[in-house]
Amino acid sequence: MPGALPLGDPAPADGLLPASTLDDASRRNFGVYLHVPFCRVRCGYCDFNTYTSTELRGVSQSDYASHAIHEVGFAAGALTASGLPQRPVSTVFFGGGTPTMLPSTDLTRMLGAVVDAWGLAPGAEVTTEANPDSVDAEYLLRLADAGFTRVSFGMQSAVPHVLATLERTHDPERVPLVVQWARDAGLQVSLDLIYGTPGESLDDWSRSLAAAIACAPDHLSAYSLIVEPGTKLARQIKSGVVPEPDEDLQADMYELADARLADAGYGWYEVSNWATDDAHRSRHNLAYWQGHDWWGVGPGAHSHVGGVRWWNVKHPAAYAGRILAGESPAAGRETLDAETQRVERVLLLTRIRDGLSTGELDGRGRTAVAGLIADGLVDARAALRGSVELTLRGRLLADAVVRRLLADD
Known part of the structure; x- marks a missing residue:
């Protein structure tokens, strides 16, 4: 199950922010993150705030877009009432979970609510995460027509036994297909990889890198597998069912990735991220690293505005209850000195x-x-x-x- 929320101070029900958030606000970019907390299956290594259909007690997945749209409206009102300047949205990111488990119409409605509330800055980046088996060509075309500019596919590996250990359900041979469909729709493409899975060899990782590079994405992320406490993978390692990740091997894998990606024309711009050029960096993630402002919509989503950070209640049912009552869904917040x-x-x-x-x-x-x-x-x-x-x-x-x-x- 997902990990616990951080401790913090009580968050006001009206969502109002302190006057300190106004300092230099007009010089900070503003982004929106929309968390879609649904997955078809729970991967054994994952501790994100996600839920399968059997874990949704008291709420329906089909109602989720309407709840998220309610929070967008609440956010717009709270920011205005707090005195913050009206800023068009520079980046929008749909993450999860698997956002593309929802119908494309739900994602486009949620994006439409963001546009109605704040507008989009010229050249705004609009991304959704997707699993390779959760979209088809028509779905991607509908997203592009609605204003999405970018899709990030969870490839993770091209090697079946590695995907099986990670409990990923897609066929690796589908990845080139979905990349091409996304390109045909006019979307930029990112691929996410994981290295250091128990039982993964350096040759396995080399195969995954070669397969990813052959797809010619605009952007690649490569993350070392972290064994999170409380996950199924952590229990498997503790019981000796699978071995612990080898840190020395993970270092060799990172060096191999950096060399292969550099040879293929990708430059690193963050420790775990490479792009073909500056224009294809993930601007939404850069905003996190550079300390800009964003509002996180959805259960367990985190937000940051002007040195104030808060996080929403985790379960979709508790989240819906707060939103439908017209209250902030925030479970706690902190003001950073x-x-x-x-x-x-x-x-x-x-x-x-x-x-x-x-x-x-x-x-x-x-x-x-x-x-x-x-x-x-x-x-x-x-x-x-x-x-x-x-x-x-x-x-x-x-x-x-x-x-x-x-x-x-």
């Missing part, structure tokens, strides 16, 4: 290729940069320009780099 925001900027901006300004560091952090250069973790030329940018070795040890930069905090 200036130092916490600085620490988070160091944590997040270090991960992206554009780097972290050394001005974000305190004296001890700036002193640590020299040692990080000597250890081959930070690029020396970038540091001379006043930017902390990770080398390949630094990307493999990004968490350790951040700890050293924040050693005095």
